[in-house]
Amino acid sequence: MYAKIGVVGLGYVGLTLAAALARKGYQVYGVDTSPAVRDALDQGRVHIFEPGIEEVFADTVGRSVFVGTSLPAEVDVAVISVSTPVDDRTRQPDLTNLAAAAEQVARWCGPETLVVVRSTVPVGTSRRVVLPPLLAAWGRAKLVMAPERTIQGQALRELVELPQVVGGLDEESRRAGTEFFAGLATQVVPVSSLEAAELVKLSNNCHTDLIYSFGNELALIAERHGLDPLEVIGAANLDYPRPDLSRPGYVGGGCLSKDPYIMIDSAGGEPGPFLVGAARRLNEYLPVHVANRVVELLRQTRGGTVGRTLAVLGWAYKGWPPTDDMRGTPIATMMPVFRAAGLTVVGHDPMVPAEVIHRYGGEPTSIDKAFGEADAVLVINDHPDYRAIPLDTVLTGGHRPALVYDSWRILDEAAITAAGIRYAGIGYLPMPRPGTTVPAQQMEPVQPFDGAEPAGGGGSSTPAGSRVGA
Known part of the structure; x- marks a missing residue:
């Protein structure tokens, strides 16, 4: 059912997903706002280090991977993987890139396109920020949240081997998201809502931060004594x-x-x-x-x-x-x-x-x-x-x-x-x-x-x- 996949945002998350999808035989259309990134990828050169990525792009760019400034209307899936930075001073999440990407997808695609939020966001963001422009343009939407959880250095393997968590706007969305990720990963874990999937990603990383912080706390106490x-x-x-x-x-x-x-x-x-x-x-x-x-x-x-x-x-x-x-x-x-x-x-x-x-x-x-x-x-x-x-x-x-x-x-x-x-x-x-x-x-x-x-x-x-x- 899914053959043409759009990826909006070709940073680490988007680039590794695009490469993994290309390896599985999908046609991938990548979009990035940076001319330097687009030019490099058009020549098969990648702008991040990740084992296996450069070889995939060298083999597939221009054949099954296409890089540009917009998505073709006929893509079956549009994955939003733009950056969601935190302000250095206020520590508040900046969702500007996400909102802009949602508006672009709403212009480029239609209600039959499955929209996947891959960016890390506060709980409630997919529904509050991404959904409204899709509904305003299409009247209805298929929307899922599927967080990225790979470790750098092992992304291509983990994109296939790690369970892919999928939360949907509704049952139709969740079913579509589950079917899509089943073509990539060996295991898919459907959850009840967009918000549950958003919290999964935050839970994994914050738990890791907590675990490491306790080791650091012990080190400071040990140093004291x-x-x-x-x-x-x-x-x-x-x-x-x-x-x-x-x-x-x-x-x-x-x-x-x-x-x-x-x-x-x-x-x-x-x-x-x-x-x-x-x-x-x-x-x-x-x-x-x-x-x-x-x-x-x-x-x-x-x-x-x-x-x-x-x-x-x-x-x-x-x-x-x-x-x-x-x-x-x-x-x-x-x-x-x-x-x-x-x-x-x-x-x-x-x-x-x-x-x-x-x-x-x-x-x-x-x-x-x-x-x-x-x-x-x-x-x-x-x-x-x-x-x-x-x-x-x-x-x-x-x-x-x-x-x-x-x-x-x-x-x-x-x-x-x-x-x-x-x-x-x-x-x-x-x-x-x-x-x-x-x-x-x-x-x-x-x-x-x-x-x-x-x-x-x-x-x-x-x-x-x-x-x-x-």
């Missing part, structure tokens, strides 16, 4: 028949950095939500806390920070699965702290172009130079290249950093400290071995997180706008 958070978490989890505790770490990405605010908007005010906002504040605080720790430790090991060089390894928001996505990256909120301390920041990331590192205030460097020339090294993400750093090679030169702050604890601590280098990680500030430059009595106590906005900026100040998460 001079304990190793990984030891505590590992012992707590071992053969214990309750939900595992998460390791501490940064929480970013396009979804986890904004969906909690969409959930808060959906809650509609007092009372609550009680947990979602607190978890997000803590996860946004962590990069600033780490930045302040790095500055403090460097001051202690080098006697000051002004004019010192900090090498930052890992600028994308996560390292595994690899991505070049800078949305919600920790470096965005760390850089003001480093600038205030007078540090020169050099950077490396296997996935992030040099011009992006420049844009965020860093000077591109190599791994060898990071260890061979900088005063301190901060490892932000866990890309496989960093796990494989040959410490026996990079630490054998005449110059060595005074500090390695290994956020994910992926490097060999013993090899680093044996070279006379101070080693630390999130929530982990062990005393240096004898022979290093920092006496134990110089360590300053760590102030506990009190829920206040941290110095240096605790908000998510990304230029665009998870560890893991959809």
Whole structure:
């Protein structure tokens, strides 16, 4: 029944869906407002990194995938996958793109077209924002909400293997949406309404944010008491028949950095939500806390920070699965702290172009130079290249950093400290071995997180706008 599919919005969500549909043999018509995106895709070049996507577009553009500025009237399905950003200042969802896309679909298509909302939205938005222009133009509509829930780096596989949740305006819509997604995924989960499907997406991502925030809370408490958070978490989890505790770490990405605010908007005010906002504040605080720790430790090991060089390894928001996505990256909120301390920041990331590192205030460097020339090294993400750093090679030169702050604890601590280098990680500030430059009595106590906005900026100040998460 469904052969021609329109996708409005070719960002990460729309592009991966278009590629997955093309692989299944559908004719796909993609629309994007950016001329640069359209021109690149017309030539088979994609503007995001996601395994398998480039090959699909190189093979299908002009044959079964067509990119333009409008949808043909005869598409069977029109999927709206435009961005729904959160305002950096007010934290309110901006639904301008969604409203514009709904108006466009209403002009381009007709009442027989199944309209699918794929964007992440506050509960009630599909009915309140998308439906009215369709009814005004057509008098009736088939409308479903089917949230995207993939993880970057595995999108093409997960679009097929993950259950696709479908909520409909009515039974006819839900039946049509279920039939459409059955042609893509191995399992479809119909739910009772548009609103139920909207809340499913928010629930998944906010729960992930909450889980990670507890690991980060434990790390801050462990740091306060001079304990190793990984030891505590590992012992707590071992053969214990309750939900595992998460390791501490940064929480970013396009979804986890904004969906909690969409959930808060959906809650509609007092009372609550009680947990979602607190978890997000803590996860946004962590990069600033780490930045302040790095500055403090460097001051202690080098006697000051002004004019010192900090090498930052890992600028994308996560390292595994690899991505070049800078949305919600920790470096965005760390850089003001480093600038205030007078540090020169050099950077490396296997996935992030040099011009992006420049844009965020860093000077591109190599791994060898990071260890061979900088005063301190901060490892932000866990890309496989960093796990494989040959410490026996990079630490054998005449110059060595005074500090390695290994956020994910992926490097060999013993090899680093044996070279006379101070080693630390999130929530982990062990005393240096004898022979290093920092006496134990110089360590300053760590102030506990009190829920206040941290110095240096605790908000998510990304230029665009998870560890893991959809």
